[in-house]
Amino acid sequence: xxxxxxxxxxxxxxxxxxxxxxxxxxxxxxxxxxxxxxxxxxxxxxxxxxxxxxxxxxxxxxxxxxxxxxxxxxxxxxxxxxxxxxxxxxxxxxxxxxxxxxxxxxxxxxxxxxxxxxxxxxxxxxxxxxxxxxxxxxxxxxxxxxxxxxxxxxxxxxxxxxxxxxxxxxxxxxxxxxxxxxxxxxxxxxxxxxxx
DNA sequence: CGCCAGATCCACT
DNA sequence: GTGGATCTGGCGG
Numbered sequence: 001x002x003x004x005x006x007x008x009x010x011x012x013x014x015x016x017x018x019x020x021x022x023x024x025x026x027x028x029x030x031x032x033x034x035x036x037x038x039x040x041x042x043x044x045x046x047x048x049x050x051x052x053x054x055x056x057x058x059x060x061x062x063x064x065x066x067x068x069x070x071x072x073x074x075x076x077x078x079x080x081x082x083x084x085x086x087x088x089x090x091x092x093x094x095x096x097x098x099x100x101x102x103x104x105x106x107x108x109x110x111x112x113x114x115x116x117x118x119x120x121x122x123x124x125x126x127x128x129x130x131x132x133x134x135x136x137x138x139x140x141x142x143x144x145x146x147x148x149x150x151x152x153x154x155x156x157x158x159x160x161x162x163x164x165x166x167x168x169x170x171x172x173x174x175x176x177x178x179x180x181x182x183x184x185x186x187x188x189x190x191x192x193x194x195x196x
Numbered sequence: 197c198g199c200c201a202g203a204t205c206c207a208c209t
Numbered sequence: 210g211t212g213g214a215t216c217t218g219g220c221g222g
Contacts, residue, residue: 042214051214053207061207078215079204085214098214116217129215173214 001026002157006147009069009088013043013095016088017188022161025102027135028152034110034135036102036125037158040189042171044085045095051174051181054094064143065094072153074132074142081129082138086146086155100128100172100187103194111135159194167191 004023009016020038027034044052053075054062064073065087073085073096089095102125104111111134115124125131132138137153144151168185175182 044214053214056208059207075214076206077213079206079213081215083214100214127215133216171214176212177214 003147003149004070004155004157006068006070009086009146010090011069011088013045013088013097014186016086017041017043017097017186018166020086020097020099020155021166021188021190022159022194024105024156024158025099025131025135026106026149026154026156027137028149029107029110029136032107032110034104034107035156036104036106036111036131036135037194038099038101038155039103039126039193040099040101040187042098042100042188043095043186044098045089045186047094049181051171051177052094052096058094062094065096066092067143070145070147072141072144072146074137074139076139078129082132083128084132084137084141098128099131101126101189102131104134161190161194165191 020041023038024035047054054065058066068091069088071087073087075083084099085096087096111124114134125134141153146154167189169187170183171187
């Protein structure tokens with residue numbers, strides 16, 4: 001295993017979003033490892049990106065995005081869901097990458113327990129709020145350092161994903177965000193999963 | 197299957 | 210007071 005270093009995150013969100021595909025998201029719970037390969041991401045870059053929470057400026061909620069790269073930005077939405085982002089780009093440039101889907105590879109049993117539904121394995125972690133539930137991620141992990149295993153959440157190198165397997169599209173769920181931000185192709189996903 | 201409404205609460209206006 | 214980077218179950222075709 002090799003934990004991604006801070007320099008990996010010290011780049012624009014668009015670059016980090018692309019390169020996080022295939023990397024291994026790891027959560028330590030009760031001494032056990034829960035992990036999945038990242039299949040889908042979205043980039044949110046700067047106050048000028050009207051789809052980014054930082055478009056509202058620096059607030060208590062968005063402050064972590066203005067800090068150093070390589071930390072977790074975990075926020076609450078829709079009255080019941082937690083979302084996991086990785087803060088990117090240099091200090092004072094608010095940017096982050098939303099992790100939208102993973103493919104479980106370690107600790108599948110615990111993930112199933114964390115998810116209430118009895119859907120197939122693919123249904124455990126194929127949405128941004130599903131994977132946070134499967135990995136027991138909530139506000140207690142907001143702002144933790146992803147470049148260290150000390151806080152129980154980090155990202156390791158994984159399986160390289162060639163450009164031929166990467167699909168791009170507009171970001172999901174930005175229903176009231178004006179163009180071009182609503183449709184700009186800042187969502188990345190691995191076509192067909194990683195069943196190599 | 198696809199569509200739709202309900203759930204539920206916090207940050208920001 | 211408003212609406213959201215969502216998910217789920219129920220209902221109809």
